[in-house]
Amino acid sequence: MSNPNHGLFADLLQEALRSQQDLSAVERFSRQHEEGEIHTQSRYYKNLIPLSLPKQGEQYGFEVDLDSCTGCKACVTACHVMNGLDELEVWREVGTLVGGSVELPMAQYVTSACHHCLDPECLTGCPVKAYEKDKVTGIVKHLDDQCIGCQYCVLKCPYDVPKYNERIGIVRKCDMCSDRLSSGEAPACVQACPNKAIRITVVNKQKVREDCELDSFLPGAPDPTYTHPTTNYKTQHALPRNLLPADYHVVRPQPSHMPLVFMLVFTQLSVGIYIVQGILGFFSDYQIGSLAWKVNLISGFITGILGIGISTFHLGRPLLAFRAFLGWRTSWMSREIIVFGAYMASGGTFVLLLLIPFNNDVNGWVNSFHMVTIVFGCLGVFCSAMIYHDTPRPYWNFARTGRRFFLTTLGLGISGVFFLRVLSLGFKTSTSNLEILDFPGNYLLPTLMIVGLVKLLDEIGFFFHLRDKRNTIFKKSVHLLLGPLFQIFAARMVCGLLGGVALPLILIMDRGNAQSHGATKFLSFFLVLSFTSFLIAELLERKLFFQAVVPPKMPGGIAE
Numbered sequence: 001m002s003n004p005n006h007g008l009f010a011d012l013l014q015e016a017l018r019s020q021q022d023l024s025a026v027e028r029f030s031r032q033h034e035e036g037e038i039h040t041q042s043r044y045y046k047n048l049i050p051l052s053l054p055k056q057g058e059q060y061g062f063e064v065d066l067d068s069c070t071g072c073k074a075c076v077t078a079c080h081v082m083n084g085l086d087e088l089e090v091w092r093e094v095g096t097l098v099g100g101s102v103e104l105p106m107a108q109y110v111t112s113a114c115h116h117c118l119d120p121e122c123l124t125g126c127p128v129k130a131y132e133k134d135k136v137t138g139i140v141k142h143l144d145d146q147c148i149g150c151q152y153c154v155l156k157c158p159y160d161v162p163k164y165n166e167r168i169g170i171v172r173k174c175d176m177c178s179d180r181l182s183s184g185e186a187p188a189c190v191q192a193c194p195n196k197a198i199r200i201t202v203v204n205k206q207k208v209r210e211d212c213e214l215d216s217f218l219p220g221a222p223d224p225t226y227t228h229p230t231t232n233y234k235t236q237h238a239l240p241r242n243l244l245p246a247d248y249h250v251v252r253p254q255p256s257h258m259p260l261v262f263m264l265v266f267t268q269l270s271v272g273i274y275i276v277q278g279i280l281g282f283f284s285d286y287q288i289g290s291l292a293w294k295v296n297l298i299s300g301f302i303t304g305i306l307g308i309g310i311s312t313f314h315l316g317r318p319l320l321a322f323r324a325f326l327g328w329r330t331s332w333m334s335r336e337i338i339v340f341g342a343y344m345a346s347g348g349t350f351v352l353l354l355l356i357p358f359n360n361d362v363n364g365w366v367n368s369f370h371m372v373t374i375v376f377g378c379l380g381v382f383c384s385a386m387i388y389h390d391t392p393r394p395y396w397n398f399a400r401t402g403r404r405f406f407l408t409t410l411g412l413g414i415s416g417v418f419f420l421r422v423l424s425l426g427f428k429t430s431t432s433n434l435e436i437l438d439f440p441g442n443y444l445l446p447t448l449m450i451v452g453l454v455k456l457l458d459e460i461g462f463f464f465h466l467r468d469k470r471n472t473i474f475k476k477s478v479h480l481l482l483g484p485l486f487q488i489f490a491a492r493m494v495c496g497l498l499g500g501v502a503l504p505l506i507l508i509m510d511r512g513n514a515q516s517h518g519a520t521k522f523l524s525f526f527l528v529l530s531f532t533s534f535l536i537a538e539l540l541e542r543k544l545f546f547q548a549v550v551p552p553k554m555p556g557g558i559a560e
Helices: 004-021 025-034 042-048 074-082 121-125 152-156 178-182 188-192 205-213 258-280 291-314 318-325 332-353 360-389 398-426 433-437 441-467 473-482 486-517 520-547
Strands: 058-065 093-100 105-112 131-133 140-142 163-165 170-172 198-204 232-234
Touching: 042 198, 058 105, 058 205, 074 093, 074 188, 121 131, 121 140, 121 152, 188 198, 198 205, 258 291, 258 332, 258 360, 258 398, 258 520, 291 318, 291 332, 291 398, 318 332, 332 360, 360 398, 398 441, 398 486, 398 520, 441 473, 441 486, 441 520, 473 486, 486 520
Parallel strands: 058 232
Antiparallel strands: 058 198, 093 105, 131 140, 163 170
């Protein structure tokens, strides 16, 4: 009796044998190359590059035939080898778009590199002018010798194009193999593609802008109106309307940028101390020449210097940081550096004035410098917020970032002044509780508690984005906070509640009994604990500020 499965196995075997006869694009290219059917000379790739330079209103741009791209990554390998990239460094990547229906599923491979945008944000954001856009070809080039490794262009680019190289401390990116193009040779990716899916064409700038306005760039890609990318993705087939990047639902924490965390918090603490000291100047114990006045101003200056000094550890080439003012016309980072430089110069003048005997003439200069320092400090915090607002990351919009930064400035300023008050008076045996809190405490402690509450409620309110029907950028950030970042978020909430709400409330309620029980050491301990907890909470908040953001990018792969 014959086995009924025998025919099925035979059919499967025949199908497997037939499939082995179908070569992949790379295998076909390799066989044709070995048999001499394909030539290696550059003249055989002339039809893949322009034969003339762009005219007025034109520039070079990549053209990708989606119908021909098989995701073989020959372009990725060629780019890597030709440019001598490090092992994990890539300038060209291949992603996947998925969609369609159960009956007709679709997976579309997408190769992408730098889009050599009409309005490159990497160029406008760079504080040292390490980018240039060729006036003839439109190619956006990175000047390695100018780069200081600040990585701001990485935050500015919506396509994740600039790549930071830790080994050499600079950012690098695709330059369309401009040296090869100028010699009439095709770029590495163009020449390596076995299906000729990539070519260089001349694009009309006005048409690029019009296409970007229609959002016809590529499904699943970031908003093209931000930079106006010139890459043209073409296909002869109608793409499903539900195409999404294969990694659309994948979220992972971003780098914490710890030097920037400390820089932001410490500079805001410094500015806050100067602001609160300006308010306290109306009270006798904090007027010009008093011990509290000297302690606060010197501490504010030292804290600011410390924050700015720590920020240099974020740079790949810190010895070249003096160039950072060059991009002041377009870069908020350059503006922040200039403003904080003026802030520290004005604050340093305070320290020098401490050496001069005080009289009415000196007092006038001191008050003027104090106001100027506060103005520069507030402008510096504003520039810090604008640095992140001026990126294609909605999580860092100014309404959210500016509110956080200025509340941190005020909260840390109040808490810091009380901490400094304890250092100068609190541990003296002759000091009373009322002397530590004195008259301004009636207003500053409630203000600190309000700031702490507002910050905590603001962060809790962000979780309402879980109700978003779509998987929005904000909803993804909430999933990060509730997932891999939950322990940090929980610690931030506990420290913020303790230092910004609970302890100030205890001090307010206990103020009436302060003179009767004379528990000066306990009061001093509570004030120190409040400042320490609030400071830790702000450091953790700033760490989450960087890690919970969801950056825009080109479609990624299924395994990413």
